[in-house]
Amino acid sequence: MNREEITSHITRVMCELFGLQQDAITMDARLYEDLDIDSIDAVDLVVEMKRITGKKINPEDFKAVRTVGDVVDAVEGLFGH
Structure with a gap:
């Protein structure tokens, strides 16, 4: 997954899980x-x-994660980007 795909997936998940716009x-x-x-x-x-x-x-x-960008960075790091 590239950064754009990660961002898109996280956005979709947050909308589904938390009812966010x-x-x-x-x-x-x-x-x-x-x-x-x-x-x-x-x-x-x-x-x-x-x-x-x-x-x-x-x-x-995950305790250091504060923003959506931090979440994307964390996931990207797990993929070894």
């Missing part, structure tokens, strides 16, 4: 403050990231 999901959107994603939602997102990458994700690594 697609235009609200920007690279600078903050997960907790702007998108109202709580810690339980974050776990669901980590599970989905694991599913699409096929790799084990350390929850500690």
Whole structure:
């Protein structure tokens, strides 16, 4: 997956899982403050990231994620880009 495909997939997943509007999901959107994603939602997102990458994700690594762009960066890192 390239960065554009990762971004598209994460946007779609966030719309489906959290009922968000697609235009609200920007690279600078903050997960907790702007998108109202709580810690339980974050776990669901980590599970989905694991599913699409096929790799084990350390929850500690996810604690530094604050924006949608950070999520894309984390997934891209799992793919070794």
